[in-house]
Amino acid sequence: xxxxxxxxPARNALLPFTFTRPVAEIRVGILTIREKWEKHLGFTTxxxxxxxxxxxxxxxxxxDNIMINASYLPTPKLVxxxxxLQPGQxxxxxxxxxxxxxxxxxxVDFEFYKIIQSETAPEHTIKHTWDIFTNNxxxxxxxxxxxxxxxxxxxxxxxxxxxxxxxxxxxxGAKVKVSILNTTExxxxxxxxxxxxxxxxxxGPFALCGHATVKMGAKIYSGxxxxxxxxxxxxVSNSVIxxxxxxxxxxxxxxxxxxxxxxxxxxxxxxxxxxxxxxxxLWNYETGNFAKTGLQFCGLMxxxxxxxxxxxxxxxxxxxxxxxxxxxxxxxxxxxxxxxxGGSGGFTTYLTKKAFEVANVVMKRRNLEFTKQEEAxxxxxxxxxxxxRKGYE
Numbered sequence: 001x002x003x004x005x006x007x008x009p010a011r012n013a014l015l016p017f018t019f020t021r022p023v024a025e026i027r028v029g030i031l032t033i034r035e036k037w038e039k040h041l042g043f044t045t046x047x048x049x050x051x052x053x054x055x056x057x058x059x060x061x062x063x064d065n066i067m068i069n070a071s072y073l074p075t076p077k078l079v080x081x082x083x084x085l086q087p088g089q090x091x092x093x094x095x096x097x098x099x100x101x102x103x104x105x106x107x108v109d110f111e112f113y114k115i116i117q118s119e120t121a122p123e124h125t126i127k128h129t130w131d132i133f134t135n136n137x138x139x140x141x142x143x144x145x146x147x148x149x150x151x152x153x154x155x156x157x158x159x160x161x162x163x164x165x166x167x168x169x170x171x172x173g174a175k176v177k178v179s180i181l182n183t184t185e186x187x188x189x190x191x192x193x194x195x196x197x198x199x200x201x202x203x204g205p206f207a208l209c210g211h212a213t214v215k216m217g218a219k220i221y222s223g224x225x226x227x228x229x230x231x232x233x234x235x236v237s238n239s240v241i242x243x244x245x246x247x248x249x250x251x252x253x254x255x256x257x258x259x260x261x262x263x264x265x266x267x268x269x270x271x272x273x274x275x276x277x278x279x280x281x282l283w284n285y286e287t288g289n290f291a292k293t294g295l296q297f298c299g300l301m302x303x304x305x306x307x308x309x310x311x312x313x314x315x316x317x318x319x320x321x322x323x324x325x326x327x328x329x330x331x332x333x334x335x336x337x338x339x340x341x342g343g344s345g346g347f348t349t350y351l352t353k354k355a356f357e358v359a360n361v362v363m364k365r366r367n368l369e370f371t372k373q374e375e376a377x378x379x380x381x382x383x384x385x386x387x388x389r390k391g392y393e
Contacts, residue, residue: 002062003041006048010071010127015285016303016321019381022049022057023070027227027242028132029139030207033070039146040074052380056373061104068099073124093120129301130293132240132257137223140205144187185222256299265310272299274316283319283335322381323355337388349392352382
């Protein structure tokens with residue numbers, strides 16, 4: 001069977017992260033949504049996404065295909081339902097399609113489908129940006145079981161202190177030295193060739209993905225994921241940091257999601273709780289306004305390739321787009337459009353030529369190439385986000 005993950009109606013609600021990736025490439029827990037589905041299904045998958053992303057994330061169609069809404073996370077029950085689908089059958093969650101069986105080149109008309117209802121719990125869906133960090137503790141545990149089943153952990157050095165009954169799993173090549181690992185609330189996963197430097201204090205559930213680094217003396221609270229090749233120091237709580245991003249120094253990051261190739265300058269701090277303890281509102285790209293999240297704790301949402309200078313302070317519930325560069329004193333505003341350059345004193349447009357020069361240098365440092373394909377995607381993001389920069393000179 002051929003499985004295809006499609007973005008679905010949640011795609012716009014997951015901006016700015018879906019400016020540069022399909023929904024399936026969002027990381028929550030240890031794995032991306034795509035990696036979860038492929039492990040559960042036992043097959044590789046392809047993607048239906050925005051046209052400008054399809055060169056990098058193409059769709060592969062066979063004669064028989066099952067389409068899966070990528071904002072839904074796999075559970076054993078849902079996986080079984082999907083594997084059992086027959087031609088002309090679809091699984092819905094209320095009025096939203098979760099999965100359906102289709103033939104190559106055949107138009108989809110759900111009026112003629114046999115509908116199977118699935119009561120998917122909220123903790124198994126990613127329909128808003130904040131769902132990434134709110135669902136992260138449970139997804140770390142689910143992915144931990146998936147990845148460590150029938151495997152043996154590498155031995156943990158005796159100079160570490162372990163507290164709690166949950167497991168610490170160390171993949172090949174990983175190093176953990178002179179640190180305190182508290183598994184009382186959940187497991188701790190240390191990926192291949194990752195490193196936890198001395199003096200770190202970590203509470204599970206926690207995931208450090210392959211080749212990532214926790215720097216000396218870091219304080220990491222429950223529900224945090226550090227993506228592949230990322231580097232993190234200071235204090236982090238219930239946050240997801242995608243691959244290749246750096247928060248290398250002191251400063252607090254809480255209830256936040258940071259995209260790929262981001263850098264938070266030394267002593268950057270995010271507020272995750274309003275002074276009046278009110279519900280946090282976040283910028284909504286669909287309505288062009290701020291909308292309630294229903295959360296008391298919500299910090300920073302930062303799109304790919306964005307950077308901030310030392311001592312940057314982010315207000316509660318700040319959304320930063322793609323390729324923004326933020327610096328200077330004071331609090332910048334709560335919504336910073338893509339390709340913005342500046343801070344609390346105001347912004348100008350960050351021209352693509354300069355932004356791409358930086359991206360090229362940053363990626364070269366990790367022995368990766370800033371390709372024409374990546375450049376084309378970021379050009380499209382620049383064009384799509386011009387309206388938010390209307391007031392810039």
